Amino acid sequence: MTVTEAAPGLAGRMSRVKESPSSRVADRVREFQAAGRKVLPLTIGEPDFDTPGPVKEAAIAAIRAGETKYTSANGTPALQAAIRDRLLRKTGQAYGPGEISVGGGAKQLIFLAFLATLDEGDEVIVPAPHWVSYPDMVTVNGGSPVLAAAGAETGYKLTARALRESITDRTKWLVLNTPNNPTGAVYGEAELEALAGVLRAHPRISVLCDEIYDEINFGTRPVPSLVTVAPDLRERIFLANGVSKAYAMTGWRIGYGAGSPELCAAISTLQSQSSSCPSSVSQAAAAAALNGGREFIDETVAVYRERRDLLVSGLDAVAGLRPLTPEGGFYVWTDASALSGARTPEGRVLETDADLAEYFLETAGVVVITGDSYGCPGHFRASFALDSATLAEAVTGIGRAVSLLRQRKS
Template structure:
């Protein structure tokens, strides 16, 4: 006997995004009249640049509302080539670029196109919430590489070497990282590359979506540039969501070996087809247009980061390292966990009861703490950290 509401085995292996779930819960509480400050969502609070909005309006006025090539318009793929060369140092032709409906879709397609049941995927933890769920949906195994604040939340070559096995298919690297803000230097990547050379079966997904939001001096480092001989097995993912405050436009871009881009295109052709034509036109303007506003945004994020880190580290029982990039703090609350039965989800709900939405560390493969986003104005951040202090002291 069967039931009408039976879901697939693949879907049953995964859980809904807990960052989205906390954001939805905060929205519902606000709608019910509660005063909630949300530090759970990962998007800039700045307005989309005017030249980007103008390009979207112009595309609408020109009736640019039809299907495009599945891999994206040539104009956007050429603009993406410029972005990869200028901002990441990667030289690729348009034929090795694909445009998707957000960076998340690009990652989903890359993994689904290459993983078989029983394959292993190495993921540094704490990790972005969707990485392990996509791997599990594909029937592959998540192999966690646990990192620590003392180590800058970075994987060591020794860890990587010990974790690689005969079924290892991918290593996922996110720099700057969500949820920790951890950033790999060129020297870090060269050391990891020395390990990867000994294991030619391992592909690397380099998620560089936060590259424009780095607070350390020097150029952004990415594996395909630090170790150019490994580039034929590296997929680099980027986009406009974080750098240009365009989360709702849903545009991600990826560059990699031709065979992998073709495979991702095949899957995308049956999944969504092309990304929104209007959003693609806006993304062309984002990549080709002025980038000087990013200096101001970085400076403002840096000030917020330092403000939040100081406030959190002043609360008894809480501590956080200074993130090198992105706009998140991963906060350790281990001394306080006995009050919550060792359950960081209970801690997150306690803070929500006191008017602040955060995401439990366990949602990211961590423990005994929570993540906050400092992509909010100073007044909200001050009120939020004051509420956290009051709730926990």
């Protein structure tokens, strides 16, 4: 390649972005599978159920009706209406068309919200453990993630005190994810009200509420939303949600958000200059999902509950592991700090989360995602979005692997 043909250099921002830990794990799994080794992937971040039949039929009907053209960047009128109806049922708040954003998944909308609002050096408070993408999304858009520790003593939930101590004159956003990925923790109304009390004293701070797992709920009451508990903060709250998790529609790539007209207009502008609009066919399917009944959700949550209990009880029986029973979502967050410094049968010391995860993979074929990926070392996340037989086999393998460590621990 000559000088004139040289590839363009990458922007400096790329040095601030890391590859997704989930992608790295997926690559490692493929390596093992290519070598003919069996792998039990407790890393799945999507439902293993098929998309409901009526939702698929709605997409087919849209194709046959020729609904295959560009739409508004903020979605079709039918999907807008379905979203507003769902939000009214969930939050009690009536959102207008100008207060809704539709995108290629909730993930895209969160990214665009940060892109639209962050200036260089603005700070975003991210409670840890946190979803792996929040800090990198903040960083690539010029902001600075501020990790606020939310440990076992608080149920892995941010407290009002920790929030107050994390705020500076540069704070622009607070990220609040409930039910939480990776812990499955759900914030109750009193906990949300305590956080709202702090936020009222800092009117410049907005709140990004990621509620993508709110329908996968094991409690007796719906997962509360901050905008319901503190409607006076509504103009400062951006709700991010979608159909991926609740309706097993990860590949359809439809997310939605609700917030101030100014922010939603900015997101629409950014989307118009990037992806133009979400898939028209996927939007028809999403509208059908949101307008449908709860049968699919209720049936799948019942299955998730059985799998959750199987995985939690199995891990809890393994010496050195302390799993948290999740209140929502489909992950079990496990404290494995007691295994730090253990030795493998070959005499290798397990010093890091990655060492332990690699040991589980090599010894039992079990794949988990390390706690340090979520800003909380000494833990790992295991998904139960897969069949019970696989979960049982994985638990047995982990138990056997840990028993070998205990025999050689110094």
